[in-house]
Amino acid sequence: xxxxxxxxxxxxxxxxxxxxxxxxxxxxxxxxxxxxxxxxxxxxxxxxxxxxxxxxxxxxxxxxxxxxxxxxxxxxxxxxxxxxxxxxxxxxxxxxxxxxxxxxxxxxxxxxxxxxxxxxxxxxxxxxxxxxxxxxxxxxxxxxxxxxxxxxxxxxxxxxxxxxxxxxxxxxxxxxxxxxxxxxxxxxxxxxxxxxxxxxxxxxxxxxxxxxxxxxxxxxxxxxxxxxxxxxxxxxxxxxxxxxxxxxxxxxxxxxxxxxxxxxxxxxxxxxxxxxxxxxxxxxxxxxxxxxxxxxxxxxxxxxxxxxxxxxxxxxxxxxxxxxxxxxxxxxxxxx
Amino acid sequence: xxxxxxxxxxxxxxxxxxxxxxxxxxxxxxxxxxxxxxxxxxxxxxxxxxxxxxxxxxxxxxxxxxxxxxxxxxxxxxxxxxxxxxxxxxxxxxxxxxxxxxxxxxxxxxxxxxxxxxxxxxxxxxxxxxxxxxxxxxxxxxxxxxxxxxxxxxxxxxxxxxxxxxxxxxxxxxxxxxxxxxxxxxxxxxxxxxxxxxxxxxxxxxxxxxxxxxxxxxxxxxxxxxxxxxxx
Amino acid sequence: xxxxxxxxxxxxxxxxxxxxxxxxxxxxxxxxxxxxxxxxxxxxxxxxxxxxxxxxxxxxxxxxxxxxxxxxxxxxxxxxxxxxxxxxxxxxxxxxxxxxxxxxxxxxxxxxxxxxxxxxxxxxxxxxxxxxxxxxxxxxxxxxxxxxxxxxxxxxxxxxxxxxxxxxxxxxxxxxxxxxxxxxxxxxxxxxxxxxxxxxxxxxxxxxxxxxxxxxxxxxxxxxxxxxxxxxxxxxxxxxxxxxxxxxxxxxxxxxxxxxxxxxxxxxxxxxxxxxxxxxxxxxxxxxxx
Numbered sequence: 001x002x003x004x005x006x007x008x009x010x011x012x013x014x015x016x017x018x019x020x021x022x023x024x025x026x027x028x029x030x031x032x033x034x035x036x037x038x039x040x041x042x043x044x045x046x047x048x049x050x051x052x053x054x055x056x057x058x059x060x061x062x063x064x065x066x067x068x069x070x071x072x073x074x075x076x077x078x079x080x081x082x083x084x085x086x087x088x089x090x091x092x093x094x095x096x097x098x099x100x101x102x103x104x105x106x107x108x109x110x111x112x113x114x115x116x117x118x119x120x121x122x123x124x125x126x127x128x129x130x131x132x133x134x135x136x137x138x139x140x141x142x143x144x145x146x147x148x149x150x151x152x153x154x155x156x157x158x159x160x161x162x163x164x165x166x167x168x169x170x171x172x173x174x175x176x177x178x179x180x181x182x183x184x185x186x187x188x189x190x191x192x193x194x195x196x197x198x199x200x201x202x203x204x205x206x207x208x209x210x211x212x213x214x215x216x217x218x219x220x221x222x223x224x225x226x227x228x229x230x231x232x233x234x235x236x237x238x239x240x241x242x243x244x245x246x247x248x249x250x251x252x253x254x255x256x257x258x259x260x261x262x263x264x265x266x267x268x269x270x271x272x273x274x275x276x277x278x279x280x281x282x283x284x285x286x287x288x289x290x291x292x293x294x295x296x297x298x299x300x301x302x303x304x305x306x307x308x309x310x311x312x313x314x315x316x317x318x319x320x321x322x323x324x325x326x327x328x329x330x331x332x333x334x335x336x
Numbered sequence: 337x338x339x340x341x342x343x344x345x346x347x348x349x350x351x352x353x354x355x356x357x358x359x360x361x362x363x364x365x366x367x368x369x370x371x372x373x374x375x376x377x378x379x380x381x382x383x384x385x386x387x388x389x390x391x392x393x394x395x396x397x398x399x400x401x402x403x404x405x406x407x408x409x410x411x412x413x414x415x416x417x418x419x420x421x422x423x424x425x426x427x428x429x430x431x432x433x434x435x436x437x438x439x440x441x442x443x444x445x446x447x448x449x450x451x452x453x454x455x456x457x458x459x460x461x462x463x464x465x466x467x468x469x470x471x472x473x474x475x476x477x478x479x480x481x482x483x484x485x486x487x488x489x490x491x492x493x494x495x496x497x498x499x500x501x502x503x504x505x506x507x508x509x510x511x512x513x514x515x516x517x518x519x520x521x522x523x524x525x526x527x528x529x530x531x532x533x534x535x536x537x538x539x540x541x542x543x544x545x546x547x548x549x550x551x552x553x554x555x556x557x558x559x560x561x562x563x564x565x566x567x568x
Numbered sequence: 569x570x571x572x573x574x575x576x577x578x579x580x581x582x583x584x585x586x587x588x589x590x591x592x593x594x595x596x597x598x599x600x601x602x603x604x605x606x607x608x609x610x611x612x613x614x615x616x617x618x619x620x621x622x623x624x625x626x627x628x629x630x631x632x633x634x635x636x637x638x639x640x641x642x643x644x645x646x647x648x649x650x651x652x653x654x655x656x657x658x659x660x661x662x663x664x665x666x667x668x669x670x671x672x673x674x675x676x677x678x679x680x681x682x683x684x685x686x687x688x689x690x691x692x693x694x695x696x697x698x699x700x701x702x703x704x705x706x707x708x709x710x711x712x713x714x715x716x717x718x719x720x721x722x723x724x725x726x727x728x729x730x731x732x733x734x735x736x737x738x739x740x741x742x743x744x745x746x747x748x749x750x751x752x753x754x755x756x757x758x759x760x761x762x763x764x765x766x767x768x769x770x771x772x773x774x775x776x777x778x779x780x781x782x783x784x785x786x787x788x789x790x791x792x793x794x795x796x797x798x799x800x801x802x803x804x805x806x807x808x809x810x811x812x813x814x815x816x817x818x819x820x821x822x823x824x825x826x827x828x829x830x831x832x833x834x835x836x837x838x839x840x841x842x843x844x845x846x847x848x849x850x851x852x853x854x855x856x857x858x
Binding site for chain 1: 660662669795827832839843
């Protein structure tokens with residue numbers, strides 16, 4: 001009986017193309033401050049923030065099956081951590097970004113101990129209740145400015161261009177780190193276990209995957225990413241208040257981005273973020289109609305095309321720019 | 337025209353094919369047994385007939401009407417009742433409520449609460465207890481009684497003997513014999529071959545999703561059944 | 569205002585919370601769905617009542633009598649046309665879709681009614697009070713709210729426990745596949761459950777609107793309190809929901825008395841405390857917790 005040669009393929013044509021595009025685009029993005037205007041830079045920082053938030057939420061819900069509507073807790077915690085570190089403790093404001101992520105992650109640990117007692121829909125509301133607790137605690141704390149909030153003063157000594165430049169660079173670094181990090185994470189053995197858990201908890205458990213530990217690690221990593229992003233957001237905005245920082249709108253936006261773009265894929269949040277931003281620009285004058293339309297779009301997508309925009313594209317043309325699967329390719333010609 | 341006519345029935349669980357072109361007939365008033373090893377497709381067959389699995393429309397005919405693929409709850413009105421594998425008694429309901437829910441669709445017929453209690457006196461004794469407080473054998477009685485309450489034209493029973501002592505199984509088949517003697521069209525899936533052959537007029541043996549043997553119990557020798565059951 | 573008065577106020581507030589929580593508990597028990605727009609539907613009902621009372625000069629009771637069936641119908645259609653399509657697709661879609669609905673409703677209310685706070689004008693019943701002796705007085709309306717909550721819970725308990733449909737609810741909640749074998753059509757049942765849920769939460773919304781001011785964004789807090797009341801009381805127990813509501817109400821009023829900004833926060837902390845110490849709630853009856 002002839003045997004066929006086989007290999008395990010991990011890249012796809014599209015991923016090689018995608019890598020090429022990224023390599024070309026990166027210098028353009030890095031040098032944007034030189035040839036772009038400040039408004040574009042700020043916009044790009046906002047876009048990046050939402051993109052990273054969406055990637056984190058996607059990691060939680062699309063890969064770990066943890067549907068959290070309380071991630072705004074970590075946006076707020078990251079933002080306030082920035083203020084406290086930079087203004088009160090004299091830490092370099094730009095270094096405070098990853099530190100804020102660490103603080104958010106530290107708080108996520110006891111939080112997980114609580115909310116992991118829930119499953120499914122009740123887990124979702126539980127995470128939200130916790131976010132509300134954080135909001136109220138901050139709003140009642142004098143040192144954090146109570147309801148009126150605080151302003152980031154540590155950056156005042158810097159020239160405006162410098163501040164904007166470094167903020168932009170940090171945002172860019174965050175985006176690259178998040179994308180590369182998540183991608184590497186999913187392609188590693190741990191990621192394989194994670195996707196097994198997503199597909200079937202019971203089955204993966206019998207195969208030796210520690211489901212609880214897997215989910216916990218993902219939750220902590222997402223908290224880190226979300227916290228760091230919160231710090232970047234408020235590095236950009238400079239003014240923080242509890243109602244804004246812990247607002248459910250952060251989660252609403254990221255959910256819509258991921259649902260419309262395609263949940264459970266890495267390309268989906270990217271596509272969704274672009275759609276989100278374009279719609280926001282188009283409907284800027286229409287106030288609340290923007291959110292109504294976005295909500296209706298997300299609901300419709302969920303009803304009719306649950307795989308999202310990117311899911312449709314990927315199915316139709318079998319395209320994977322960030323392939324995380326391992327495919328068995330069997331050569332046609334048998335080995336002698 | 338037979339009560340149940342199955343024609344070239346295929347059934348799938350996702351991509352996995354469980355039944356391959358099953359064809360058989362059951363006449364009105366007849367009791368038919370389906371035997372076979374685990375995984376041979378017996379339960380799948382009952383689920384397909386009862387509407388719990390999607391199948392081709394023409395594959396299942398009830399009194400000449402094509403009903404394949406209709407949802408389970410719609411088929412109850414047409415007189416198809418499945419007593420499911422594992423009893424599946426409702427824990428939140430008492431014994432009496434479990435029986436009553438069997439009669440949810442209020443189909444006309446002579447099976448009433450009193451008649452079921454007459455058939456299974458032990459259920460009457462425990463009528464107010466939660467359904468799952470009963471022993472395995474009593475739960476099986478309850479499951480059968482619940483099925484009868486629907487006044488079916490076609491009664492499908494899936495594996496009565498599972499997990500029960502032989503004495504209890506014999507007792508249940510005595511009751512079943514009385515029910516089928518009244519003319520209830522019945523298809524019984526069973527692993528305990530000896531008991532079910534007592535009440536069946538014809539028997540089918542399933543193997544790997546297909547019919548491997550069909551005939552009357554008195555025509556089939558033990559060795560032929562064993563060969564069909566396990567494969568030559 | 570002594571402590572006794574605070575606690576009594578909290579208990580009465582619990583009646584309102586129980587009304588909010590009942591519909592949520594029912595839906596979750598039967599269909600395992602958490603309707604994230606639950607609170608927003610109650611606020612929608614409150615706004616509808618405001619329109620009827622202000623624009624058509626209707627008595628608030630009449631407005632209530634119109635709004636409740638309207639919201640029940642909305643719930644029926646919502647389940648039939650939208651949520652039933654998501655059956656069998658796991659837990660994510662219903663949560664995401666109801667979350668989307670929540671955002672849509674809030675923003676639609678914002679567009680229609682602006683960000684202003686509103687209040688229903690009930691012609692004095694909200695200020696009338698009953699003296700209980702010992703210097704203690706309770707608002708008539710708070711009492712009525714509690715009474716209505718008890719009536720609704722009793723009615724629902726009777727429906728679920730004694731009627732044919734109620735049996736079908738319990739059977740479906742236990743084992744939907746086997747319930748189908750009994751001839752029970754889950755889709756119709758779910759639509760009925762959602763109709764009941766929204767009808768009840770409409771009552772809660774109107775009563776809230778009489779008791780206090782509300783705005784387009786008041787929905788999510790209602791959902792949270794309803795959720796907390798259900799968890800404290802324990803899943804699967806309707807009367808537990810009343811107790812849960814009472815405990816939450818007392819926690820909030822006591823917290824507010826200690827420090828004005830701490831009312832709601834105290835409620836959240838008590839909820840988290842119950843979750844830590846006794847996660848299944850005080851009167852849990854359900855076999856599974858999820």
